Amino acid sequence: MKITTERASETIELGKKIGASLKENDVVALFGELGSGKTTFSQGIAKGLLIKDYVISPTFILINEYKGRIPLYHIDLYRLEKIDDIKDLGIEEYFYKNGVCLIEWAERLGPLLPKNAKIIEFEIIEENKRMINIKEPVANL
């Protein structure tokens, strides 16, 4: 399902809808280039999970944890280009930690990407316009 958003607030609103449908041990994998809206969308997911805190980019610290109706593990693999570095991070533990695992730069995961991951792709169309492609298996949309 392809959705075009015209501004950041629409991307957040879409994330919020998806966030509201998420349950324990769901993995959401975000694909797309720098500035394509992944962190903005993540802020929406957090709203859908009833997280009150600001969701900021985890690029520097790699994993941020938030408390909501279920925990959110917000992971960013931007800086980790080698699969071994990702394995060292122990990322797989987070897939089964009874929370939602939200992964930016999921293209870096390669074969580590879990089968149940909900894949969402982001593309810059114009300055503020984004194409968001929600692939199966995402239910309730």
Add this chain to the structure above:
Amino acid sequence: MLILAIETSCDETSAAVVKDGVEVLSNPIATQTEFHQKYGGIVPEIAARKHVELISPIIQEALDKANITFKDIDAVAVTYGPGLIGSLIVGVCAAKAIAWTQKIPLIGVNHLEGHIYANLLISNFQFPISNLFPFLCLLVSGGHTMIVHVKGHGNYETLGRTRDDAAGEAFDKVARVLGLGYPGGPLIDKLAKEGNPNSIPFKHPMIEGEYAYDFSFSGIKTAVVNHVKSLQSTVNSVQKKNIAASFQKVVVETLVEKLIKAAKDKNVQTVSIAGGVSANSELREYAQKRADEEKLKAMIPPFEYCTDNAAMIGGAAYYKFKRKDFSPLSLKPLASLRL
């Protein structure tokens, strides 16, 4: 009173001996930048392993340079968050071992608090401590961007913070888009000196109203990506310089103008900068210039106390020691510790 301080929150291994919270007797720092450079940023597993290798020699070096031994220390201080968990654990374990074997108090220090106290170390000391408070601190680093109202020792109010990317992160990402390498801050700073800061009209991120002290640097990062894409061919060196200069100008102006606005709104007479990005030459110059224009005092720490270092942790720990704010030996490192 002598405090041995340890800092291992990210990719610098540092130990320091600080006397009475102001006088730095030693502050050796082992940077791991070369080990992380090829990854374009810090790799947590590598950082933790390097800390393990470096921690004992660095502590010994700090003692030797201060010309003292473990027996002369009154307390041991350590950063227990925020930071990379594997890195924090190394410093915290070392500090606990020293506290236990030497039977001296352990003082856990918040890394962000340490950055603020970099302003109080003697080599930068411009005002008597009694007249220092309150002041505002613009704390900018790779992982943080915030304006803190420092009302007294250990008494902080966060007025604003970033809603998406930290300023330092925006520098790193833009450096990567321009193919400059890592760490991005110093590279952009250098390049910007040769560029025209008015050549590309990047927009200042505007947040108004109740959250006027909050920051957002995701938009300008995206604007740089879009600008680079809009160029017909690959970016040449003149274009790189102009992009770096134009980007840096907008970031620096945004940071400093919010700090100045907060100072005026809160009627605070002193402003300061801290954190790794406060080593940026344009930020330092612009903060000083704007503070002078607004008749505010400006505290700008020397370079060696801007980036991560243990001396600032020892500085903050002294005032915790005076308040008898000690930590138990069960002190746990916390990756997402707040101020």
